[in-house]
Amino acid sequence: MSCDQDKRTAANAKVCQELAEQMLSFAKRAGADGAEVLVRDGAELEVKIRMGETELIKEAGSRGLGLRVLKEDRAAVTYTSDFEPQAMRSFAEESVALCGLAEPEPLAALPDREEMARAIPELDLWDESVLSIDVADAMRWTQAGEKAALKFDPRVTNSEGATFGRGVGAVAFATSAGFSAAYRGSNVSFVVEPVCDDSEGKKRNGHHYTSNRFVAGLQPAEEVGIEAARRTVAKLGSRKVATCQVPAVFSPEAGRSLLGQFAGVISGGAVWRKSSYLAEREGTLVASPLVSIVDDPLLPRAPGSRPFDSEGLAVRPNVVVSEGILRTFLCDVYSARKLGRKSTASAGRGLGGGPHVTTSNFILRPGKSSAKEASNVAQGLYVTQLMGFGFNPVTGDFSQGAAGFWIENGEHAFPVSEVTISVNFDDLWKGVDAVADDLDTRSSVQCPTFRVARVTVAGT
Amino acid sequence: MKGEVNPETDFHFPATPLDAIDARIAEQLLSEALASGGEHADLYFEYRSSCDFAFEEGRVRSVGRAIVLGLGVRVVRGVASGYAYTEELSEARMLEAARTAGQIASHGGSPAPVALAAKSLPSFYPVRELSLSRSGEEKVALLRRVDAAARAYDPRIVRVEAGYAEGWSDVLVVSSDGTMARDRQPMVRLGVNAMAEDQGKRQSGRSGTAKRRGLDLFAEPGSTPEDHGREAARLAIAMLHAQEAPAGPMEVVLAAGESGILLHEAVGHGLEADFNRKQTSNYSGQMGKQVASSLCTVVDDATITGARGSINVDDEGSPGGRNVLIENGILVGYMQDRISARHFGTKPTGNGRRESFRQPPMPRMTNTLLLAGNDDPQDIIGSVARGVYAKRFSGGQVNISNGDFVFSLTESYLIEDGKLTAPLRGVNLIGNGPEVLRNVTMVGHDFLLSDGTWTCGKDGQSVPVGIGTPTVKIAQITVGGTKAA
Numbered sequence: 015m016s017c018d019q020d021k022r023t024a025a026n027a028k029v030c031q032e033l034a035e036q037m038l039s040f041a042k043r044a045g046a047d048g049a050e051v052l053v054r055d056g057a058e059l060e061v062k063i064r065m066g067e068t069e070l071i072k073e074a075g076s077r078g079l080g081l082r083v084l085k086e087d088r089a090a091v092t093y094t095s096d097f098e099p100q101a102m103r104s105f106a107e108e109s110v111a112l113c114g115l116a117e118p119e120p121l122a123a124l125p126d127r128e129e130m131a132r133a134i135p136e137l138d139l140w141d142e143s144v145l146s147i148d149v150a151d152a153m154r155w156t157q158a159g160e161k162a163a164l165k166f167d168p169r170v171t172n173s174e175g176a177t178f179g180r181g182v183g184a185v186a187f188a189t190s191a192g193f194s195a196a197y198r199g200s201n202v203s204f205v206v207e208p209v210c211d212d213s214e215g216k217k218r219n220g221h222h223y224t225s226n227r228f229v230a231g232l233q234p235a236e237e238v239g240i241e242a243a244r245r246t247v248a249k250l251g252s253r254k255v256a257t258c259q260v261p262a263v264f265s266p267e268a269g270r271s272l273l274g275q276f277a278g279v280i281s282g283g284a285v286w287r288k289s290s291y292l293a294e295r296e297g298t299l300v301a302s303p304l305v306s307i308v309d310d311p312l313l314p315r316a317p318g319s320r321p322f323d324s325e326g327l328a329v330r331p332n333v334v335v336s337e338g339i340l341r342t343f344l345c346d347v348y349s350a351r352k353l354g355r356k357s358t359a360s361a362g363r364g365l366g367g368g369p370h371v372t373t374s375n376f377i378l379r380p381g382k383s384s385a386k387e388a389s390n391v392a393q394g395l396y397v398t399q400l401m402g403f404g405f406n407p408v409t410g411d412f413s414q415g416a417a418g419f420w421i422e423n424g425e426h427a428f429p430v431s432e433v434t435i436s437v438n439f440d441d442l443w444k445g446v447d448a449v450a451d452d453l454d455t456r457s458s459v460q461c462p463t464f465r466v467a468r469v470t471v472a473g474t
Numbered sequence: 475m476k477g478e479v480n481p482e483t484d485f486h487f488p489a490t491p492l493d494a495i496d497a498r499i500a501e502q503l504l505s506e507a508l509a510s511g512g513e514h515a516d517l518y519f520e521y522r523s524s525c526d527f528a529f530e531e532g533r534v535r536s537v538g539r540a541i542v543l544g545l546g547v548r549v550v551r552g553v554a555s556g557y558a559y560t561e562e563l564s565e566a567r568m569l570e571a572a573r574t575a576g577q578i579a580s581h582g583g584s585p586a587p588v589a590l591a592a593k594s595l596p597s598f599y600p601v602r603e604l605s606l607s608r609s610g611e612e613k614v615a616l617l618r619r620v621d622a623a624a625r626a627y628d629p630r631i632v633r634v635e636a637g638y639a640e641g642w643s644d645v646l647v648v649s650s651d652g653t654m655a656r657d658r659q660p661m662v663r664l665g666v667n668a669m670a671e672d673q674g675k676r677q678s679g680r681s682g683t684a685k686r687r688g689l690d691l692f693a694e695p696g697s698t699p700e701d702h703g704r705e706a707a708r709l710a711i712a713m714l715h716a717q718e719a720p721a722g723p724m725e726v727v728l729a730a731g732e733s734g735i736l737l738h739e740a741v742g743h744g745l746e747a748d749f750n751r752k753q754t755s756n757y758s759g760q761m762g763k764q765v766a767s768s769l770c771t772v773v774d775d776a777t778i779t780g781a782r783g784s785i786n787v788d789d790e791g792s793p794g795g796r797n798v799l800i801e802n803g804i805l806v807g808y809m810q811d812r813i814s815a816r817h818f819g820t821k822p823t824g825n826g827r828r829e830s831f832r833q834p835p836m837p838r839m840t841n842t843l844l845l846a847g848n849d850d851p852q853d854i855i856g857s858v859a860r861g862v863y864a865k866r867f868s869g870g871q872v873n874i875s876n877g878d879f880v881f882s883l884t885e886s887y888l889i890e891d892g893k894l895t896a897p898l899r900g901v902n903l904i905g906n907g908p909e910v911l912r913n914v915t916m917v918g919h920d921f922l923l924s925d926g927t928w929t930c931g932k933d934g935q936s937v938p939v940g941i942g943t944p945t946v947k948i949a950q951i952t953v954g955g956t957k958a959a
Binding site: 209431 | 527535539554556559571574577611633671678719721722723752753755832834874875878880899902955957
């Protein structure tokens with residue numbers, strides 16, 4: 015299968031940059047005092063099979079433009095996918111007119127020219143070979159992966175499927191302060207989701223995935239299938255445990271969810287709004303000395319890397335927590351001004367919204383112990399999965415559903431499900447007493463296995 | 475179809491690019507889509523116009539506007555779907571999308587072309603006028619009223635953020651079975667977050683509403699900007715000095731209204747037909763069996779006037795309906811899309827929904843409700859010696875395969891000797907769908923549809939939904955507090 019449109023325009027950074035600059039000039043002509051234009055162009059292919067049969071083949075390309083305009087300190091944020099020159103011109107005019115409904119906020123002004131990135135670092139985010147993956151290739155991946163999972167163990171009786179996806183995208187950003195740049199990136203991912211039958215009509219599902227900017231960086235399909243099956247079979251016979259207070263060991267995947275929520279409370283936007291329990295805690299101990307966290311946008315080939323931020327600023331690694339001390343909040347231009355400081359160049363934005371603080375590659379630095387050593391407690395809960403929205407960033411109260419394994423003398427004794435873990439976030443991070451060396455680099459929030467001295471587990 | 479008039483309101487919808495799509499073009503696209511041997515094809519044209527206002531620190535901080543236009547083409551063969559979309563409605567691009575989707579099938583004959591006929595639809599969300607056509611100043615005024623009401627509630631309210639969003643979708647669904655259905659789907663949304671501060675403690679509270687209505691919604695008692703401003707402030711103040719919640723299995727009373735999140739998670743997702751077709755739901759093979767206490771009757775109802783989850787037509791062209799899922803505890807129906815209905819040899823139930831033209835449809839909920847029982851809500855609370863009263867929620871999540879679900883409380887109270895006592899800090903409840911529904915021991919006569927801003931996510935697609943329930947007592951569910959008993 016092929017799609018002519020993809021080949022013609024897929025992730026064409028130059029075309030995006032020209033469109034961004036064109037919109038910028040329309041916005042200036044329409045009377046904007048300041049303007050920022052983001053253009054994204056992408057193409058995707060997704061192939062999903064289930065029990066050997068095709069479920070979905072999806073192939074499409076998409077292009078959109080986000081505009082932020084300022085007039086007399088009033089801001090409007092608008093979105094369009096119509097790139098006809100006449101439509102672009104009237105879109106710019108309507109956007110500027112919309113500013114009249116907002117009220118003046120001088121701090122929302124665009125960053126000054128001298129703050130803008132001058133050089134665009136090459137981060138190796140593009141793999142040309144991603145584009146050459148066709149439906150037949152993707153089909154081979156899915157068939158091989160699901161087959162390996164079903165063959166691994168006779169108790170794997172069903173499947174939610176195997177999905178292969180590839181995406182390419184170009185991003186262009188231009189501002190009236192004189193910044194204009196573009197880059198492109200690629201991504202491929204593959205996931206297998208086996209299902210086992212358990213007692214009382216319950217099913218157990220599990221999954222394993224691989225994801226990379228480069229095709230060569232993917233784990234082979236069969237390995238993904240086998241690991242997915244191993245994880246799923248291990249859940250058979252899951253049960254609750256008695257309510258208790260014990261150490262909890264978080265797998266890199268479960269830990270990633272905690273780390274992602276931590277990113278929310280060190281965000282400048284939450285801090286100036288005082289909607290973070292860490293709002294007044296910069297420079298103080300917020301975690302165990304074993305905890306060091308960095309946000310690094312400059313890692314070559316990494317999933318969250320970006321050569322400049324969404325306000326055009328030069329990016330750099332930001333050490334957020336070093337040995338338990340909160341060194342800095344992450345800020346975009348607006349939250350930095352609200353806090354009376356400089357941006358950490360941590361702005362991100364989607365096509366439909368204005369800039370806000372986002373992380374790039376947000377990493378809990380790996381420690382020295384092995385994952386096995388980190389799990390070595392007399393009794394505790396090894397958590398592989400967290401569920402739900404039970405986190406209040408204002409107070410740090412944390413209470414979420416959990417599944418995993420009960421640990422007896424360092425070994426997984428039996429699988430656990432349908433329990434909750436509750437602990438205040440401040441106690442959780444200060445209670446970290448082991449950080450392992452097994453950093454999981456598959457996503458843009460990266461975590462190794464780590465252990466927390468004590469949490470409340472609610473079960474029977 | 476230009477100049478179409480909504481018979482109930484005599485209201486003319488604005489012209490959109492969809493006006494240019496006629497039966498001739500649609501038939502041409504369907505033939506192209508089926509040229510490689512597909513069994514069924516559908517076209518989903520969407521034009522969406524939206525606007526939003528963000529208000530904080532006493533002023534309108536930003537105004538947003540977006541117009542989205544596109545066509546999604548799906549070609550089905552067996553359980554396989556080919557899918558493609560385009561944002562440009564030129565003939566060349568649309569034909570290209572049809573061809574791309576059509577390549578899911580590479581052999582076999584196609585059905586003979588069916589003449590398209592415009593389908594008449596019910597009108598579950600008549601609006602007298604679109605909110606978008608009213609002035610921006612009116613919406614800013616709503617936000618000022620929200621802000622003022624929240625601040626006036628208590629001097630300990632130190633921050634207020636409010637947002638207003640509105641939009642409407644013009645949708646045209648054309649299917650190779652001859653259906654051609656056009657629907658206009660409005661939505662207005664008001665939300666507020668208030669923060670209280672007292673003696674170094676902070677707490678926030680939220681309130682909001684979203685419905686398929688016009689601006690007249692905000693003139694109704696219970697839905698005014700003042701109502702929502704005060705409610706957010708009340709919640710923030712009420713939770714300021716909340717205490718640690720208990721941990722472990724307890725009796726729980728769910729308040730009427732947004733506790734419906736329990737139904738959505740505990741049974742709703744598990745009764746979506748795709749999971750049952752694939753035998754990956756813990757409700758698979760349970761049709762006709764007792765899956766809940768006989769006090770429970772659960773329906774998915776797309777026909778409630780103006781409700782957030784209501785739909786006149788689903789995104790495959792089937793009419794929205796009221797479907798009983800569980801009747802007196804017996805499983806009687808799944809929510810079907812076209813592919814699953816064909817598998818089960820039944821009709822689609824109007825639950826084939828999608829987030830936008832960029833995604834294929836799948837079985838989704840609309841407004842999912844537990845119907846009223848006979849108990850007095852005060853008797854229900856009075857019957858509990860020690861337990862938790864759950865009033866407001868931030869959301870829930872379920873694992874379809876084993877039925878384990880969680881939901882997160884933002885307002886709850888300890889029940890001691892049949893009375894509400896101390897407010898409890900944010901806490902999570904965890905249970906197993908079928909187990910919890912068997913443990914329903916009392917159902918109140920006070921059914922309430924939540925007017926909240928609920929959005930359901932599945933496979934990366936978000937759709938607006940409604941939830942509702944009367945007061946319910948659950949004999950035992952695990953409360954995820956920090957205080958071990």
